[in-house]
Every structure is written in structure tokens, then in C-alpha cells.
Amino acid sequence: MLKRLGPSAVTAGETTSAALFPSGLEFNAPVHGTWNIVHIGMLVPEAHQIYVCALNCMRGVVLTAAEMGAQDRFSCVVLKEEDITKGTVEQVTLEGIRDVLRKLEAAEKLPPCVIVFPVCTHLFLGVPLGRVYRKLEEEFPQIDFVRALMDPISKRRLIPDKRLRKVMYDPLLPCEPDDALVALLGSEFAPDPDSDLRTLLAAGGRRLTSIHDCETYGQFKDLARAGTIVSVFPNGEYGARKTAERLGRPHLYLPATFSYDEIEAQEMLLCEELGLPLPDFVAERAACDEALEALRTVVGEAPIAVDAVAHPRPLGLAHLLLAHDLNVREIYLDGVNGEEEAELDWLRAHAPHVELSSTILPDLRVASRTRTEKTLAVGPKAAWFCGTGHFVNMVYGGGLWGFAGVRSLARLMAEAWEQEKDTRDLVPRKGLGCVSCI
Amino acid sequence: MRRTNRIVPTYTGDVSGACSALFELGGMVVIHDPSGCNSTYNTHDETRWYDHDSLIFITGLTERDAILGNDDKLVHDVVEAAHELSPRFVALCNSPIPFISGTDFRAICKLVERQCDVPCFYVRTNAMHDYVTGADNAFVALAERFVVPCERRKSTLNILGATPLDLGIAGSDASLRDFAHRAGFEVTSCWAMGSSLDELVHAAEAEVNLVVSATGLGVARLLRERFGTPYVVGMPVGLPDDGLAEGTWAYELAEALREAVATGECRWPCRDGRGVTQPAGEACQLVGEPVAMGSLACAMGRELGVEGRVVCPLEAASELLAPHDTRVEGEEGVEETLVAARLVVADALYAPVVPSKARLVALPHQAFSGRNGWKTAHDLARLDVRELLA
Numbered sequence: 001m002l003k004r005l006g007p008s009a010v011t012a013g014e015t016t017s018a019a020l021f022p023s024g025l026e027f028n029a030p031v032h033g034t035w036n037i038v039h040i041g042m043l044v045p046e047a048h049q050i051y052v053c054a055l056n057c058m059r060g061v062v063l064t065a066a067e068m069g070a071q072d073r074f075s076c077v078v079l080k081e082e083d084i085t086k087g088t089v090e091q092v093t094l095e096g097i098r099d100v101l102r103k104l105e106a107a108e109k110l111p112p113c114v115i116v117f118p119v120c121t122h123l124f125l126g127v128p129l130g131r132v133y134r135k136l137e138e139e140f141p142q143i144d145f146v147r148a149l150m151d152p153i154s155k156r157r158l159i160p161d162k163r164l165r166k167v168m169y170d171p172l173l174p175c176e177p178d179d180a181l182v183a184l185l186g187s188e189f190a191p192d193p194d195s196d197l198r199t200l201l202a203a204g205g206r207r208l209t210s211i212h213d214c215e216t217y218g219q220f221k222d223l224a225r226a227g228t229i230v231s232v233f234p235n236g237e238y239g240a241r242k243t244a245e246r247l248g249r250p251h252l253y254l255p256a257t258f259s260y261d262e263i264e265a266q267e268m269l270l271c272e273e274l275g276l277p278l279p280d281f282v283a284e285r286a287a288c289d290e291a292l293e294a295l296r297t298v299v300g301e302a303p304i305a306v307d308a309v310a311h312p313r314p315l316g317l318a319h320l321l322l323a324h325d326l327n328v329r330e331i332y333l334d335g336v337n338g339e340e341e342a343e344l345d346w347l348r349a350h351a352p353h354v355e356l357s358s359t360i361l362p363d364l365r366v367a368s369r370t371r372t373e374k375t376l377a378v379g380p381k382a383a384w385f386c387g388t389g390h391f392v393n394m395v396y397g398g399g400l401w402g403f404a405g406v407r408s409l410a411r412l413m414a415e416a417w418e419q420e421k422d423t424r425d426l427v428p429r430k431g432l433g434c435v436s437c438i
Numbered sequence: 439m440r441r442t443n444r445i446v447p448t449y450t451g452d453v454s455g456a457c458s459a460l461f462e463l464g465g466m467v468v469i470h471d472p473s474g475c476n477s478t479y480n481t482h483d484e485t486r487w488y489d490h491d492s493l494i495f496i497t498g499l500t501e502r503d504a505i506l507g508n509d510d511k512l513v514h515d516v517v518e519a520a521h522e523l524s525p526r527f528v529a530l531c532n533s534p535i536p537f538i539s540g541t542d543f544r545a546i547c548k549l550v551e552r553q554c555d556v557p558c559f560y561v562r563t564n565a566m567h568d569y570v571t572g573a574d575n576a577f578v579a580l581a582e583r584f585v586v587p588c589e590r591r592k593s594t595l596n597i598l599g600a601t602p603l604d605l606g607i608a609g610s611d612a613s614l615r616d617f618a619h620r621a622g623f624e625v626t627s628c629w630a631m632g633s634s635l636d637e638l639v640h641a642a643e644a645e646v647n648l649v650v651s652a653t654g655l656g657v658a659r660l661l662r663e664r665f666g667t668p669y670v671v672g673m674p675v676g677l678p679d680d681g682l683a684e685g686t687w688a689y690e691l692a693e694a695l696r697e698a699v700a701t702g703e704c705r706w707p708c709r710d711g712r713g714v715t716q717p718a719g720e721a722c723q724l725v726g727e728p729v730a731m732g733s734l735a736c737a738m739g740r741e742l743g744v745e746g747r748v749v750c751p752l753e754a755a756s757e758l759l760a761p762h763d764t765r766v767e768g769e770e771g772v773e774e775t776l777v778a779a780r781l782v783v784a785d786a787l788y789a790p791v792v793p794s795k796a797r798l799v800a801l802p803h804q805a806f807s808g809r810n811g812w813k814t815a816h817d818l819a820r821l822d823v824r825e826l827l828a
Contacts, residue, residue, distance in 0.1 A: 023498065023515075024498075024515045024518060024519065025468060025495035025496070025497060025498070025515050025516065025519045026473075026476070026495055026496050026497075026498045027476070027494075027495055028476040028477045028480055028496075030480055030481075030487045030488045032477070032481050053534075054451065054534050054564075054565040054566045055448055055449070055450075055451040055452070055565065055566060055567065055568060056450070056451025056452060056453045056454060056478070056533070056563075056565035056566070057451070057474065057478075057533075057534070057565055058448045058451070059448065059450050059451055059454065059478045059479075059482055059483065059808075060474060060477060060478030060481065060482065062443070062447045062448050063447060063481075063482045063807075063808045063809075063810070066447050066787060066807065066808070066810050067808075067809065067810060071445050071446070071447070071787070071790070072445055072790075074445075075442065075443060075444045075445065076442065076443050076448060077441050077442050078441045078442075078443070078448060078768070079441075079534075079566065080441070080566050081537075081564060081566045081567070084534075084537070084538060084566075092441055095439060096439060096441050096442045099439035099441075099442045100442050100444050103442075103444045104444070119534075120472070120501075120534065120535055121534050121535070121538070124504075124535055124538055124539075125538070152472045152473035152474050153472035153473075153499060153500065153501050153504060153535055154501050155500045155501060155502070156501065156502075362493070362495055362519040362522065362523060363522055363523070365491050365492075365493055365495075365523075366491050366493075366523065424488065428481070428488060430481065437810060438809040438810060438812060438813075
């Protein structure tokens with residue numbers, strides 16, 4: 001039963017475009033499993049992050065590092081009102097970063113890489129950041145300065161997350177390729193151990209590597225040796241493509257998906273490009289159908305809700321589940337990813353009753369978060385909005401990929417149905433998969 | 439350099455302070471910000487977010503609207519949400535980019551109020567001050583707008599400056615009410631935990647105000663100016679299980695409240711009550727919010743004969759500090775001040791700047807370490823000082 005249909009929710013059948021909801025004030029649910037730019041930056045081994053911003057803006061990033069127990073890899077420079085009025089933002093930025101580095105040097109902890117995060121204020125005041133970096137590079141030639149940016153106000157440039165997933169790989173330098181090595185760039189998670197990506201590459205004598213395998217900065221820089229670069233996450237595609245162009249490597253964008261046809265096309269492309277043996281697609285599809293049938297046996301007609309935090313293809317996921325007679329009722333998302341417009345068309349035609357709900361519009365703050373029936377959720381936001389402890393706690397696809405990814409998800413959903421989780425404890429934790437000291 | 443923090447966190451900012459102050463009052467707080475402010479606030483600073491549906495939103499300001507000054511959208515979105523959610527009031531908060539572009543929030547408040555018939559006021563913030571300033575400004579703005587003259591009621595008090603940012607999650611707000619009752623006072627209102635807006639509106643009924651953190655000082659002064667209500671500054675640290683034993687800090691604070699009522703004069707016992715047992719040296723230092731730390735120093739003096747000096751890294755009013763206390767800026771300021779310390783009472787995340795020869799007694803402060811301190815949270819009012827320092 002639908003709980004409400006107002007400005008913050010529509011049925012698939014009522015949608016007329018990919019812009020689902022009106023813009024307005026925004027609410028933030030207490031669900032924080034997604035990674036922010038601090039979590040992503042921490043993936044670069046031995047790198048030190050320095051943020052330059054106002055006190056209130058600093059709070060979220062400085063405590064992200066603290067909650068990860070990684071304060072020793074994070075420093076900050078606080079901008080004050082007087083810097084705006086006296087025009088000293090450039091000076092404070094330069095001197096602040098320099099001061100942090102001198103202190104690290106004195107403690108014999110000078111890092112090989114520093115990721116610098118200026119903010120919207122620098123852009124609005126036209127601070128010449130290039131000059132700041134030039135001076136820092138002259139003074140600290142042994143450090144790679146990564147030019148990140150925390151400017152959430154900008155809706156026309158790259159969002160900070162996408163930009164970071166590009167600039168964090170800027171220290172990789174062109175070198176001779178090792179064709180046996182394939183690098184996955186731009187993802188929070190290493191692919192699942194039994195992901196098709198690993199299996200297919202291994203079958204063809206290739207090895208998949210990623211930032212997750214690197215314990216030292218040197219190993220990280222060695223990612224440049226990979227003969228081929230692959231990306232699977234939409235926000236990581238730009239950075240992986242640009243890095244591949246700069247290093248002179250082929251790049252394959254193979255976004256994680258739930259469409260059997262799309263998976264097959266991606267795997268054929270991968271095998272063709274790298275000369276890998278093709279898998280038995282008929283058997284793979286059958287195994288997925290079997291896994292989904294097993295899931296249906298477990299959950300029956302139970303209502304299911306999915307969200308866009310769990311996976312960047314929530315509509316595709318709903319399509320897969322509905323096509324296997326699973327009862328998807330709600331999808332939590334705030335817009336339709338450009339890669340999913342065809343999936344919205346499918347839902348409109350085949351499942352017009354499915355409710356699409358925003359996660360940020362103001363009325364959601366006071367909307368009911370209980371359901372009359374036991375609900376299975378895929379994703380922490382769906383779990384919170386539906387008030388269920390039966391959920392798959394996953395963000396950004398969780399490293400699932402290919403046909404094996406479909407089967408893993410079916411297994412995770414069955415487990416979630418049978419074992420209730422502590423939603424109150426789990427979903428407010430930041431950066432699912434990162435160290436959490438709280 | 440005072441602006442850099444190499445390893446310790448920064449305190450929470452003014453916008454979060456304002457939101458925390460207004461959280462329970464049935465209003466709608468709107469932060470004119472692109473993104474992040476609300477998430478930061480509700481993740482790290484707002485202990486009540488998961489369980490209480492307070493109306494706190496951001497506007498989702500875009501670069502284009504900031505540059506071209508599309509205030510109509512701001513007004514429209516606020517009015518629309520107010521129509522839908524029927525808040526008791528609307529409070530607008532600023533952030534760095536509208537601050538740079540000089541957005542006229544007072545004019546916007548008038549437009550909003552005219553269009554939705556809900557009281558609307560601006561809380562002076564710009565994300566560049568700490569939470570003390572933000573919460574203090576919010577309480578003052580609220581009092582200016584809502585508190586009405588009314589007849590005094592005997593043996594009543596208001597608790598001012600109570601937010602989880604200073605009181606944490608371990609029940610200090612309930613202990614403060616308990617203290618007030620033991621001291622012989624009925625609580626008219628608590629600014630602002632556990633009281634409704636209607637209770638705050640009648641704050642002028644109280645005979646005296648108890649300021650329990652630096653965030654309550656501004657509103658205490660305003661109520662003094664408008665209604666002549668005296669105030670007493672101090673936190674009843676070390677409250678026993680029952681009663682108020684003579685010779686304890688809590689007893690002294692209760693006495694100060696009664697004296698303030700009798701004389702009509704304000705009292706600053708957490709500042710003036712030190713130096714009684716032992717002149718403070720540098721050996722024992724307490725880092726943090728000055729009312730809490732000053733009160734803890736008083737309790738330590740009474741219980742253990744050791745007072746210490748308060749190290750204040752916040753924008754709290756100078757009057758809250760005793761002559762031997764010190765105000766510092768940034769991590770470097772704290773580190774330099776602690777050089778001679780042998781005993782440091784501070785949040786655990788200060789550990790990297792506590793000298794190796796000093797002992798750190800960790801006391802979590804929500805406005806500093808956020809959720810990192812939840813596992814070891816203390817009810818400051820019921821803190822057993824002997825146990826803490828054992």
C-alpha cells in the first residue's frame with residue numbers, strides 16, 4: 001500500500017520525464033554510508049589531506065577523518081571572516097598549507113603526496129590557486145600536490161567527488177605498459193573476489209589490480225604500468241578515462257548493471273579487447289535465474305524497496321526483480337541517472353504502480369517511516385525510510401559486477417530477509433566499508 | 439600558525455550551533471547553503487536527528503543563483519515549505535557564499551513573513567565562527583522575537599545555554615532540572631532542551647536565570663536588560679545522588695541562585711569561585727567550554743583541593759574567564775599553553791598535543807569530537823570528580 005503521493009513521490013506510471021521531483025528546500029536523512037571526499041582521498045596510500053575552508057564547512061571533513069581514526073593523515077587551515085574582508089585568503093591558504101607541511105617535516109612525517117582541498121570561497125573570490133600550487137611545488141619538490149576541490153555550490157563544473165576521482169590519479173606518470181595488468185580506477189570498492197571481472201581476466205592470464213591493493217605510495221604509482229584501464233562506477237568514469245588518455249592506455253567503461261543483455265555485451269567487449277575466452281553466457285543467465293528463483297522462494301510476495309545509494313542503477317535493479325516476480329513497491333532516488341532512462345520507460349510500461357520517492361524534499365522529514373508489512377530493503381536509505389531492519393547494507397554497488405554480481409545480490413537479499421539488522425546503529429555510520437571508530 | 443590544525447579537529451561552527459539551539463522548538467531552520475551544512479550538522483553535531491523530526495533544511499544554493507541574486511527562489515521555497523509543514527517560526531542562517539555576496543537576510547525574512555504569516559527571523563551566522571557564537575545568536579534572536587513581559591513567579595528559574603553540543607548525550611539536561619528542584623526552584627524553561635516554545639515565551643516569569651554554557655550568556659543579558667532578571671553562571675558539576683551537601687560546588691551554586699534572587703545581582707561563581715582552595719598554576723589545565731570547565735575546576739577545588747586553570751579555545755565572552763585562565767586560538771595555541779601541564783582535562787582528541795609528561799583525563803565534548811566521544815560520554819552534572827581523576 002502506498003503511504004503517500006505528494007510532491008516527493010510519484011508512481012512510475014505518472015512520470016513524464018527523468019526530472020521526477022520539483023526543486024526546493026532539502027532535507028538530509030540520517031543515513032551516511034556513502035563515501036565522501038575524505039574517504040575517497042584516504043585510498044591514496046601515505047597521502048595527507050589538507051582542507052582550507054570556514055569552520056562550519058570543516059566540521060564534516062575533519063570528523064570524517066577522526067571517525068576513521070586517521071587524524072594523522074588530515075590537516076586543515078581555517079578561513080575567517082577577516083580573510084574575506086581583508087583579502088588575505090590566498091595568503092592564509094599558502095601559509096597555512098606551508099605551516100602544516102613544516103610541522104610534518106619537523107615530525108619527520110612529510111608525506112609523498114598531499115591532496116589539497118580549497119573550496120567555493122576560493123573560486124568566488126578568484127584566488128589564484130595556480131600560483132599557490134607553484135609556490136608549494138617550488139618549496140616542496142619532493143611532494144606530489146594533488147589539486148582537489150570542495151565546491152558543492154558548483155552545479156556546472158565537475159562535482160567534487162568526480163573531480164577527486166580524476167585528480168587523485170594525476171600523480172601516475174606515463175611509463176611502459178604491462179599488458180598482463182588491468183587497473184580498475186574510480187571505485188570505492190575492489191571487485192568482489194568472485195566477480196566476473198576477476199574471473200574473466202584470470203581466465204585470460206591477466207591480473208586485475210586497483211588502488212585497494214596498494215599499501216605504499218610507490219605501489220600506487222605503479223598502477224600506471226597497467227596496460228588497460230577499466231572503470232565500473234559512473235562517478236569514476238571521467239577520471240579513469242582522462243587518466244587513460246594521459247597515460248596512453250585503452251579505457252573500458254563497463255558500468256555495473258543488472259541487465260543480462262548489457263552484462264553480456266560488456267563481457268563480450270572485454271573479452272574481445274583483451275583476447276580473453278568467452279564465458280558460457282547461457283549457463284550464466286540460467287544460474288542467475290536460479291538464484292533469483294531461490295530468493296523468491298524465501299521472500300515470497302513481501303514488499304521490496306530499493307534505493308540509489310545501494311547501487312547507481314536502482315531502476316535496473318527494480319526491473320530485474322520485477323521481471324522475476326519479486327514485489328518491488330518503492331524506489332528511493334532523487335533523479336534518474338542518464339544511463340537509466342530506458343529503465344524508467346520499462347517501469348512506466350510494465351510496472352506503473354511502483355512508487356518513486358525523493359529522499360530530500362522537506363515533507364519527508366515528517367513522513368511516516370513505518371510499514372504495515374515486513375519490508376525487505378536494498379540499501380540503507382530505503383531501510384530508514386521504510387523503518388525496516390531487513391535490508392542489504394550496501395553502497396555504490398558494493399563491488400558486485402556481472403552475472404556473479406546478480407547472484408551475490410540475490411544471496412544478500414535472502415540473508416537480509418532472514419536476519420534482521422540494527423538499522424539505528426548501522427545506517428548513520430559514515431563511509432560503509434571504511435574503518436569506523438564510533 | 440594559529441589557523442592550522444595539523445592533527446586535532448576543529449570545533450563545530452556557528453550554523454550548527456544555531457540549529458542545535460533551535461532544534462526542539464517546532465520551528466523551521468533554513469540554512470542558505472549549497473550542500474553539506476545539513477549533513478555535517480546532523481551527522482556530527484546533532485545527537486537528536488535520528489529520533490526527532492525537527493525541520494532543518496538547506497536551500498541547495500547554486501552558483502548561478504548566488505551570482506545572479508535569485509532571492510525569489512529562496513523566498514518561494516521557504517514559503518512553500520512553511521505552508522506545507524506549518525512551523526511555529528522560520529529562522530534563516532547564512533553561509534560563506536551568501537555572506538560574500540551580501541544577501542540581505544533581514545529583508546528576505548520580511549518577505550517570507552508577509553507571504554506565509556509565520557514569524558521569520560535571521561540568525562547571524564556565516565559558517566566562520568564557532569558554535570558558541572551561533573547558538574548564542576540564535577537564543578538572542580529567539581528571545582527578541584518571542585519572550586513577552588509577564589508576572590514574576592516565586593522560586594522559578596530558566597536554564598540558559600543547554601544544547602547537546604555542550605551537555606552531550608548522557609542525560610545532563612535532566613540532571614540540571616533535578617539540580618534546580620533540589621535548589622528549591624521550579625524550571626520555567628530550559629533553553630533549549632526539553633522545553634516547548636510556549637514555555638520559552640514565558641521566560642520572563644522566572645526569578646533568576648542559570649547560565650550553564652557560554653551559549654546562554656547573550657540571552658541572559660538580554661533578559662536582564664529587558665526584565666531585570668538576574669543570572670548566575672555555572673554548571674552544577676558533581677551533583678550527588680540526592681540532596682545538596684554543604685561544602686560542595688553544587689551547594690555553592692544553589693546558594694548563588696538564592697543570593698541572586700535576594701539581591702537582584704548577577705553572580706559568576708564558576709569564575710569567581712576559584713582561587714578559594716589553591717591558586718591555579720599551570721600544572722593542571724582544563725581545556726574546553728569555559729562554564730563547564732570553570733565549574734569542573736570549582737568542583738575539583740572543593741573535592742580534591744586542585745583547581746587548575748581553564749584554557750578556552752572558543753569565542754566565548756571574556757567575562758567567563760578568571761584572571762589566571764587563558765584564551766587560545768587553534769591547535770598551536772593549545773599546544774603551547776599545555777607545555778608546563780602535568781594534568782590535562784580535555785576531550786580525548788586533544789591527546790596528540792598533550793605533553794608526554796602530562797596525564798590526560800579525557801572528558802568528551804560533543805562540540806569537539808562529535809560521535810567519537812559517545813562511548814565514553816559523561817553526565818557532566820553527575821560527574822564524580824574523585825572517580826574522574828582517580
